[in-house]
Amino acid sequence: xxxxxxxxxxxxxxxxxxxxxxxxxxxxxWQSAAARSERLSRERASNLADAAQMADDYRLLAHDLxxxxxxxxxxRVRQYLESAYLRAHATLYREANRPVEALLxxxxxxxxxxxxxxxxxxxxxxAIFVLTVGAGYWMVHTYPDLISLFASPxxxxxxxxxxxxxxxxLNIVPSSVLSLQILTNNIVVSLFAYCAxxxxxxxxxxxxxxxxxxxxxxxxxxxxxxxxxALFRFIVPHGCVELSVMCLSGAAGAAVGEALIRPAQGDxxxxxxxxxxxxxxxxxxxxxxxxxSGIIEGYLSPRADIAPxxxxxxxxxxxxxxxxxxxxxxxxxxPRTASTASSRVTPAAPQ
Amino acid sequence: MPSTxxxxxxxxxxxxxxxxxxxxxxxxxxxxDSVTGVDLALPVAGAGARxxxxxxxxxxxxxLFAAWYGVAxxxxxxxxxxAAPLNPDPRWFVFVVAPAAGTYFLYHIVLExxxxxxxxxxxVAGIHIVARDGSSxxxxxxxxxxxxxxxDSLPLFYGVGLVATLVTKDHIRIGDMAAGTLLAYxxxxxxxxxxxxxxxxxxxxxxxxxxxxxxxxxxAVEILSRYGYGGTATTExxxxxxxxxxxxxxxxxxTRGPAG
Numbered sequence: 001x002x003x004x005x006x007x008x009x010x011x012x013x014x015x016x017x018x019x020x021x022x023x024x025x026x027x028x029x030w031q032s033a034a035a036r037s038e039r040l041s042r043e044r045a046s047n048l049a050d051a052a053q054m055a056d057d058y059r060l061l062a063h064d065l066x067x068x069x070x071x072x073x074x075x076r077v078r079q080y081l082e083s084a085y086l087r088a089h090a091t092l093y094r095e096a097n098r099p100v101e102a103l104l105x106x107x108x109x110x111x112x113x114x115x116x117x118x119x120x121x122x123x124x125x126x127a128i129f130v131l132t133v134g135a136g137y138w139m140v141h142t143y144p145d146l147i148s149l150f151a152s153p154x155x156x157x158x159x160x161x162x163x164x165x166x167x168x169x170l171n172i173v174p175s176s177v178l179s180l181q182i183l184t185n186n187i188v189v190s191l192f193a194y195c196a197x198x199x200x201x202x203x204x205x206x207x208x209x210x211x212x213x214x215x216x217x218x219x220x221x222x223x224x225x226x227x228x229x230a231l232f233r234f235i236v237p238h239g240c241v242e243l244s245v246m247c248l249s250g251a252a253g254a255a256v257g258e259a260l261i262r263p264a265q266g267d268x269x270x271x272x273x274x275x276x277x278x279x280x281x282x283x284x285x286x287x288x289x290x291x292x293s294g295i296i297e298g299y300l301s302p303r304a305d306i307a308p309x310x311x312x313x314x315x316x317x318x319x320x321x322x323x324x325x326x327x328x329x330x331x332x333x334x335p336r337t338a339s340t341a342s343s344r345v346t347p348a349a350p351q
Numbered sequence: 352m353p354s355t356x357x358x359x360x361x362x363x364x365x366x367x368x369x370x371x372x373x374x375x376x377x378x379x380x381x382x383x384d385s386v387t388g389v390d391l392a393l394p395v396a397g398a399g400a401r402x403x404x405x406x407x408x409x410x411x412x413x414x415l416f417a418a419w420y421g422v423a424x425x426x427x428x429x430x431x432x433x434a435a436p437l438n439p440d441p442r443w444f445v446f447v448v449a450p451a452a453g454t455y456f457l458y459h460i461v462l463e464x465x466x467x468x469x470x471x472x473x474x475v476a477g478i479h480i481v482a483r484d485g486s487s488x489x490x491x492x493x494x495x496x497x498x499x500x501x502x503d504s505l506p507l508f509y510g511v512g513l514v515a516t517l518v519t520k521d522h523i524r525i526g527d528m529a530a531g532t533l534l535a536y537x538x539x540x541x542x543x544x545x546x547x548x549x550x551x552x553x554x555x556x557x558x559x560x561x562x563x564x565x566x567x568x569x570x571a572v573e574i575l576s577r578y579g580y581g582g583t584a585t586t587e588x589x590x591x592x593x594x595x596x597x598x599x600x601x602x603x604x605x606t607r608g609p610a611g
Contacts, residue, residue: 014557020606021553027543041467041487062387072606076541083538086391086485089383093486102490176441180449188501195502198525256529269528276529280495 020071026064033057034084037091044097058092061085106281112327114282119328121251121258125208129247132209136216144224150217159225166234166302175298183294186242190249190286194256194279198272201257208250215243237311238297240319245286245293248326252279252286289322379521381535383485391485396478396534398516401524404534405509408472412458420451460497464490468532478534492530499526548578552605559599571598578605 036050036057045051065081072078115122140147147156158165169178189207196203222231255275263271300306300314381393424433424447436443462470467487468480480496482488488496503512503524512524523533555562555570562570575598593601 017553017557017606021550021557024549024553024606031543059387062385062389066389077543079541080543082392083541085389086393086538089385089391090481090486093484095487095489173439174441177439177444180444191498192501195499198499198502198529273529273531276499277491277495277531280491280498280529283498284494 016071019067023064023067023071024077026060029060030064030081030084033061033088037084037088041087041091041094054088054092058085058088061088106284107325110281111285112330114278115248115326115328116330118248118251118255118279118282121254122247122328125204125250125254126247128205129208129212129243129250132212133216133219136213136218137220138216139213140217140220141223144221147217147221150214151221155218156221159222159227162225162227164222164227164230164234167304169302175302177298178302179294179298182297183291186245186290186294187287190245190290191283193246193249194252194283197253197256198260199257200260201254204250204253204257207253208246211246233308233311234301236315237301237306237318238293238315240315241289241322242293242297244319244322245289248282249286252282255279285326289325292318378536381481381483381485381521381533393481393485393535395521396476396536397522398513400476400478400536401516401522401534402513404470404472404476404478406472407475408458408470411471412455415458416451416455419454420447423447423451459500460494463488463493463497468493473534477537477539479537480532481535483531483533488530488532492532496526496530496532499524499529502526548574549606552578552602556599556602556606564595568595568598571602575601575605 036054040050040054045054061081061084065078065085068075068078068081136150140150155165173181189211193204193207196207219228219231222228256272256279259265259271259275260268265271265274296314296318300311378394378397381395383391383393385391421433424435425431427443427447428434435448459470463480473479480488480493482492500512503509503515503526505511509524512526515524515528516522519528521527521533527533551574555567555574559567572593575593
C-alpha cells in the first residue's frame with residue numbers, strides 16, 4: 001500500500017509574489033472601471049449594458065481591493081483601489097437624477113402623505129395657536145396696558161389716533177416691495193418654527209404661542225378703538241392661508257420635537273433625522289403658499305377699494321386651494337406605516 | 352440574481368491608518384459595510400476643516416455680495432453713490448437688493464445642490480458632504496441641512512453649530528444630524544504604479560534564489576534603472592551603491608508600488 005501523495009504547495013512568499021503579479025495585470029481593468037464610475041457620477045448610463053458593467057466594476061474593485069489590502073497593504077496600488085472603490089460605491093448608490101418625476105412625486109404623493117402623517121400634530125399646533133390667540137385677546141381686553149408687551153409704540157399710537165397701521169401703506173411702500181418683504185419674513189418665521197423643534201419642541205411652542213398672543217392682543221386692542229372690523233377685513237384675504245401655514249410649520253416642528261422626546265425609531269438621532277427629513281417636505285409647500293399670501297398681502301389686502309365680500313372670497317378660495325393642494329383628508333398610506341427602508345438592487349458578492 | 356439588502360452603517364472613532372494628506376492620525380472614520388463584504392472607510396472632517404471651508408465660502412459670498420451691490424447701486428444711482436433711494440423703488444429691490452441678498456443667503460444651498468455637496472470653500476479644504484451610506488447627499492438632505500443653519504448660526508457666529516461639531520463623535524452640526532450627512536475628506540487622486548515594472552520585478556523575485564548572484568544582480572540593476580527610483584538613477588549609480596539585499600528590497604518595493 002502506498003502512502004497518498006500530498007500535493008506540494010509553493011512557499012507562502014512565492015505564492016504571494018505570484019498573486020501580486022496576477023493582481024497587477026488587472027491595472028487596465030481598474031483604470032477603465034475608475035473612468036466609467038467617474039463618467040457615470042456626472043451623467044446617466046448610455047444603455048443597460050453600461051449600467052450593468054458599472055455593477056461588475058464595483059465587484060471587481062472590491063475583490064481586488066481585498067487582495068491588495070492583504071498582499072500589499074502599504075502600497076500605492078491599495079490606495080488607488082481604495083479611491084476607485086469609494087468612487088464606484090458613491091456612483092452606484094447615487095440617487096437617480098429625475099428632477100421632473102421627483103417634483104411630481106413630491107407634490108402629488110409625498111406632501112399629502114406628510115400632511116396625513118402630521119394630522120395629530122396639526123390639530124395640536126392649531127389648538128395651541130387658537131388658545132394663545134384667545135389668551136392674548138383676554139389679556140389685553142382685561143388689562144389694556146399689556147398691549148405694550150406685544151405691539152410697537154408706533155402701532156399703538158396709530159391705533160389710538162383711530163387708524164390702522166395698514167392704511168395708506170401703499171403710498172409709502174410699493175406693492176411689489178411690500179410683498180417681497182412680507183413673504184420673506186413669513187418664510188423665515190415658518191422655517192424657524194420648524195427648526196426650533198430641535199429644542200424638544202419648546203422653540204416651536206414659543207413661536208406659535210408668541211404669534212398667537214400677538215394676534216389676539218392686537219385684535220383686542222383694535223377692538224377697544226373700534227378698528228377690529230377693519231383689521232379683520234385686512235387680514236382675511238391673506239390670513240386664512242398665512243395663519244394655517246403657521247400651524248403647519250408648527251406641526252412640522254412639533255414632529256421634530258416629538259422625535260427627540262420619544263424616539264419612534266429606537267435611536268434618538270435616527271428618529272430625529274427621519275422626522276426632520278419627512279416633515280421638512282411640508283416646508284416646501286408652506287414656502288410656496290406663503291409666496292401666494294405675500295402677494296395677496298402686498299397687492300390686495302391694503303387696498304381700501306376692495307369690497308369685503310371679495311376679500312372674504314379671496315381668503316376662503318385661497319384656503320380651499322391650499323386644502324386641495326395638501327389633501328389632508330385623502331386616503332392613502334401614511335409615511336408612518338410605509339416602509340422607510342431603502343432597498344436597493346445590489347450586485348452579488350464576488351465569488 | 353441580484354439580491355436586495357439594506358446597508359448597515361456605523362461610525363467608529365477608531366484611529367485611522369496613515370493617510371496621504373497632512374491629517375491627524377486621530378481622524379475618525381465612517382466605516383461602511385458594503386454588500387460586497389469589503390468595508391469602506393471615510394475619514395471624517397473635524398471642526399478645523401469645517402471652519403476653514405466656511406471662512407473661505409464666507410469670503411467668497413461677501414465679495415460677491417459687495418461686488419453686485421456696488422456695481423448695481425452705481426448703475427442705478429447713475430453717480431458715485433451706493434446709498435439706497437429715499438423712497439422704496441421696486442427696481443432698486445429687484446436689481447440691487449434681491450440679487451445681492453440672494454447671492455449671500457442662497458450661496459450654500461445652490462452650490463451644494465449644483466456641485467453634489469461641494470462648495471469652493473469645501474474644495475479648498477478638501478472636504479465634501481456625504482450621506483451616511485457614503486453616497487452623494489440627496490436634494491432633501493441638502494435643503495434640510497441648510498435650513499437648520501437658522502439654529503446652527505445662533506446665537507452668534509455659528510455658536511450652536513460649532514459647539515455641536517466639537518462635542519459630537521462624528522463632528523457634525525445640528526443640520527447634519529437632521530439631514531443624515533457629514534463632511535468627509537476627499538480622497539486624493541492616486542496614480543497607479545508602473546504595472547509592467549512591478550510585474551517584471553515580481554517575476555525576477557520569484558526566481559531570485561535560483562539565479563546566480565551576478566545574473567540576478569545584473570537583471571535587478573537593469574529593471575531598477577528602467578522602472579525604479581522614479582527613472583532618475585543610472586545603471587552605474589545603482590550598481591556601485593546597492594548590495595544584493597538592497598537590490599532585492601528595492602525590487603520588492605517596486606512590486607508593491609511606492610508607499611503613499
